[in-house]
Amino acid sequence: MKEDFLHYLWRLARFDLRDLTTTTDEPLTIQQFGVSNTNAGPDFDDARIRIGGLQWAGKVEMHLRSSEWYDHGHDRDPAYDGVILHVVLEEDRPVYRRDGSRIPCLELRQRIPAGVHNRYWRLLHNEYWVPCQTQLASVTAPVRALWLQRILAERLTRRSAAFAARLETEGRDWEAAFYLTLARVMGGKVNGEAMEMLAASLPLRLLQKHKHSLLQLEALLFGQSGLLPEPAAGEVAYVGQLRREYQLLRTKYELQPLPATAWRFLRMRPNNFPTVRIAQLACLYHRSGQLFGKALAAADVRELRNMFVVHLSNYWRDHYRFGPVGERRPARLGEAAVRSILINAVAPAYFTYGQMRGEQRFQDRAVELLEELPAESNAVIRQWNKLGWPAASAADSQALLELKSAYCAPTRCTSCAVGCAILNRPDAEGAPLLSLNEAARAYRLVG
Numbered sequence: 008m009k010e011d012f013l014h015y016l017w018r019l020a021r022f023d024l025r026d027l028t029t030t031t032d033e034p035l036t037i038q039q040f041g042v043s044n045t046n047a048g049p050d051f052d053d054a055r056i057r058i059g060g061l062q063w064a065g066k067v068e069m070h071l072r073s074s075e076w077y078d079h080g081h082d083r084d085p086a087y088d089g090v091i092l093h094v095v096l097e098e099d100r101p102v103y104r105r106d107g108s109r110i111p112c113l114e115l116r117q118r119i120p121a122g123v124h125n126r127y128w129r130l131l132h133n134e135y136w137v138p139c140q141t142q143l144a145s146v147t148a149p150v151r152a153l154w155l156q157r158i159l160a161e162r163l164t165r166r167s168a169a170f171a172a173r174l175e176t177e178g179r180d181w182e183a184a185f186y187l188t189l190a191r192v193m194g195g196k197v198n199g200e201a202m203e204m205l206a207a208s209l210p211l212r213l214l215q216k217h218k219h220s221l222l223q224l225e226a227l228l229f230g231q232s233g234l235l236p237e238p239a240a241g242e243v244a245y246v247g248q249l250r251r252e253y254q255l256l257r258t259k260y261e262l263q264p265l266p267a268t269a270w271r272f273l274r275m276r277p278n279n280f281p282t283v284r285i286a287q288l289a290c291l292y293h294r295s296g297q298l299f300g301k302a303l304a305a306a307d308v309r310e311l312r313n314m315f316v317v318h319l320s321n322y323w324r325d326h327y328r329f330g331p332v333g334e335r336r337p338a339r340l341g342e343a344a345v346r347s348i349l350i351n352a353v354a355p356a357y358f359t360y361g362q363m364r365g366e367q368r369f370q371d372r373a374v375e376l377l378e379e380l381p382a383e384s385n386a387v388i389r390q391w392n393k394l395g396w397p398a399a400s401a402a403d404s405q406a407l408l409e410l411k412s413a414y415c416a417p418t419r420c421t422s423c424a425v426g427c428a429i430l431n432r433p434d435a436e437g438a439p440l441l442s443l444n445e446a447a448r449a450y451r452l453v454g
Contacts, residue, residue, distance in 0.1 A: 008096065012127055013069045014050060015421030015430070016115060017094060018043060023118040030098045030112045033059045041067055048086045056092055058111050065091035073112060074100040126430050130420045137415040140394050142429050151396070154424035155406040162409040163373055166355035167362055174359070185299035185356050186211045186292075192351045193288055193344070198281045201269040205232050205285070213260060215296040221320055224289040226252035232285055233267040236329045245322045246329060277327040278341065283319075287340055290317035302353050303360070303369075308379045311353060315345045346380055350401050377402035387411050 016022045017040060027035040034057075041054030049066035056063050066089045070076060073095045081087040082105065093102055093112045102110045130138040137143075170188055177183035187206050194202030208231050217223040229235050230253030236246065256262070270281045277283070294317060295301055305311045318339050325332050340348075354373040361369030382388060382398035383405075391398065391407045398404040413419070420426030 008071060008127075009131070009418070009421075010069060010071055011419065011421045013071070013094060013096060013115065014043070015427065016119065016123075017051070017067070017069065019427070019431075021120070021123055021430075022115050023120070027113065029058060030114050031109075033111065035092075035111070035113060049090050054091065063091040065089045067092045067094055069094045071096045072100075073098040073102050076100075076102045076110075123430055126432075127420070130426060130429070131418055136390055137394070137411065138418055138420055139426060139429050143394055143396065143425070145432060146425050146428050150424055150428050155403060155410070157424070158409045158413075159374065159377070159402055159406040161413070162405055163355060163358045163370075165409075166351075167359040170355050170359040171363065174363075180211075181356075181360070182297060182299045183211045185302075185352065186214075188352045188356065189291075189298065189348065190288060192348055193284045194281065195279060195284075195347075197271045197275060197279075198284070201232075201265065201271075201281065202284065202288075204265060204269065206288075208262070208265065211292075211296070214292050217256075218292055218296045221289060221293040222248060223252055223256065224293050225249060225286060225320070227256055227262075228285050228289050229253070229282075230257060231262060231264050232270070232281070233264045234270060234282060234285070234329065243322065245320075272328070278344075280327050282326075282328040283323065286319050286323040287317055287344075290319055291315065299356060302356065308349070308376065311349055311376070312345055315340055315348055346383075346401070349376060349380060350383070350405065374402060377405055383408075 020037075020040065024037070027037065029035050036057040037054075038057060039053070039055035041051035044050055044052050044066075049068040051067040051069075054065060054067045066087075068076070068081065068087065068090045070079075070093070073093060076082060076093065077100070081090075082103070085105070088104055088106075090104070090110055093110045095112060095114055097116050098112050098114050102112065104110060135141065170184060173187045174181065174184040177187070187203055190206035191199045191203040194200070205228065209227055214224060214227065217227065226249045229249055235250055235253060236242070238247070238250070257264070272280055291298065295314075298314065301314055302311060305314065316339060354376050357369045357373035357376065361367060361371075361373070378400050380401035382400055382403055387408055388398050388404050391411075396407065398407055410423075410425075414423045414426075421430070
């Protein structure tokens, strides 16, 4: 059992409330359960309880065993002096405040409905891809739709925080923050970190000085990447030109290149090779040094897509990396790559801009953009499809990706509206039915 199960029981009053007493046999009445605290400190704030003849207002802390109070160092933390009730599965040791007064304790071990406990146990102890996959069919469409909307907002907020961190690093320069974000997205899962390191080593203002020369942009990016090869007999003139340009620019700007070992080529499709992505990044900033401004001004998805349709220089039309000639192909960002940029760079940038500027329309625009784009296709989304939860748009696929990684993988079932809906099913043995108001309250409190 996890501590979050006690949080769930407390938030939704899913335990036997009749004839409550503390572990010292004092009558206990819960008048207000309080508000879940998502920051450091006790688990719930602003609770109201009555113990014996005394009225208490303050904080509630929860543990599986009462001795965890000492294991976690709460006895030395002044933030826990205001705890008025210790809610535990089992009291194995009395707990005292720093002033020596004993904290009243409520033990829930004998007050959990058997059906709720058993259902929770089954969620936690199985080997399914998601804990509740055999019970997903019981979750109603409204619960699913509302929860995916909430999860999408959580994902955008999390990605917005990452964008905001880059923004602060870049001195509130929106174009520079977008440049770093774009580079990371173009690198994908395998080379994303290396691409962002490359972008960080070449400030956007430096690229903008040379934006009118594609050769110089390529020389800067390939030289800094560490991927430019040593001189070799029979190499094409283009590679030598890149090397000479980079040597001049490296000396001028005192640049230090990344090690070539930062990049990964194995088990990748040639279209996703970092050399190809670097060449595409150079073309994007050759065409425009103000990509974020253009994205803000774009009238629709079609205009956004066109921003990222670039054609590479001649060498990269039949090469995937420096050296041998590859199969000739259209040397441009493919539809899937452009869609990834819109989902993972443009939408979070919109959302951050709306949050920080206080303009709700840009936050709405981020969601609308995802709703207009087709759903992503990857192993996670294909598995959700098999379970009967298909993604109709990128908004759905992004929400389902977040649901899997942030809730299902760590088995945060009691913090999930889907998990709560399953635990609250009326056929749970001994579990009382929820009223409509209680169900609405459950949905509001799960996060």
